[in-house]
Amino acid sequence: MSINTEESSVESSSLNDTNNLPMEDEQAIVQLTRKVKILGSMLRRDLLALDIKWTLFVAASKNYRYEELLKPYPPQFFIEPEGVDIDRLLLVINLTPNLICLLNDINQENYNQCDMEVIDLLTWVLIDNKQPVFQSITIDAFAYYMHNIVQNINIKKPDHIFEIIYDKSDKVEQVFRSRGEVYGFKFSYCGYKAEYLYSVFHNSFYNCGVLPDILSAANTYLHFTSEIAVSLVHSPPTPCWGKSQCGSVLRCVLLCEFINMPQYVKSQIDVIKEYSYLDIYINRGDIVRPRFMLVYDDDKLWEEEQSVEEDVKADIEESTWFSRNRFGVLAGLCCFGIFIFNVFHKKGCGGVIRRFKCLRGKHFFKSL
Known part of the structure; x- marks a missing residue:
């Protein structure tokens, strides 16, 4: 019911704007405006879903095996006996604007910005071609x-x-x-x-x-x-x-x-x-x-993969110094631990210092 109401209002507004045009042009504009309005209502409902549906159609059209992949194909681009007029189809695809921009033009009633062949193709792919x-x-x-x-x-x-x-x-x-x-x-x-x-x-x-x-x-x-x-x-x-x-x-x-x-x-x-x-x-x-x-x-996926790789690389670089010097670090920690143990378990630290001055390193460790 809502679509019928939209169509009637579109027809009246279009006729008011096209009184001076030939009958065929006037009918074409009325038909175009009706399709644009219906397309606009669909875009407002779920633009992202229509975007991916159109995107998959474009991907199939650009493949060298388009004759196998474009099933069903838009009938207005089929020529007997050659088959799909792929050059003309790609030309119309290239003229198709971003769907958000198209919706903005529809909302602002800038119908003169809408190419008739583009609207016809979008209507066939997104509306007439219902399933799925x-x-x-x-x-x-x-x-x-x-x-x-x-x-x-x-x-x-x-x-x-x-x-x-x-x-x-x-x-x-x-x-x-x-x-x-x-x-x-x-x-x-x-x-x-x-x-x-x-x-x-x-x-x-x-x-x-x-x-x-x-x-x-x-x-x-x-x-x-x-x-x-x-x-x-x-x-x-x-x-x-x-x-x-x-x-x-x-x-x-x-x-x-x-x-x-x-x-x-x-x-x-x-x-x-x-x-x-x-x-x-x-x-x-x-x-x-x-x-x-x-x-x-894929751009976002690649960026995330690169970010993960950089994080892993940073972790590896941070651990590299310790990997090269782990024996020296562990030996130093052992010596420090022994020193602390001796300080707290001997009577004051004076004895430790005096022994350190008097004895060589190996005798010092033996005496602890």
Whole structure:
């Protein structure tokens, strides 16, 4: 109802501003203003969630395998028989402003700052392309799931966490839930390049060949682990969208729910140094569904790692002098301890001083 009210008010205001324009231009402006208003209401609701959804789309578009990763693709950029007009698509992506700036223009009704092709593309990616829904959540809200999978290896908290929500009426989701009631569900982590995630979220894990970097040596299994730190290794820093609020270079880890069907799920215990964790291999894509996405800004992650390295280096440097001189220090402490003992257990310290003057060092120690 609120959207319809907004649309009617937008139409009337647009018509008042465009009385002198040709009919086609007037209709285009009214349509553009309607889309801008609806987009603005979505941005006010959860800008960060729309930002990451758009960012993953941009990452897939910029990959050389865009024809495989852009599924679904925006129909207005598809040309028969060539396929996706990637040059034109990238041009529109480059024209897309920071979403905060876009929202400011919408709030101030600076619609002349909004490019029609940019608004059309944003509308298709963020609104028309409904499934799945992204929702930003706090670390506290996610803590329940983290407690269910005990972490043995310390890892930095993610910069952002998003819940991935599929409609309950979705047929794939319904089949997944009903099948899982028989075998039971489990959760596990996996790391991906951000450029693959657009395809994963829209096509699930059916086409395992799209994800060669995370498959096992047999090239038939999807690889999951019980540790975020291990999964993060499988998510190399990926340049995404330079205007994103989440960061320009991202690393992503998914928390996935899978059906524990023993004929398709294999696991083994692995060890890194003194830490043990569980490796899980699944060779059937339709028994896995992504539920949460942990996003790390690689610049912040790198800075923290550098800070830790510098702290460790400082600790090592502080301990180096003692390591080189520990025998001399210990010998000096022993002598000082003997001296103090002699002072308090002899009658005054005069005898000690006189003996020190009269005797050589080795005889002095023998006499104590």
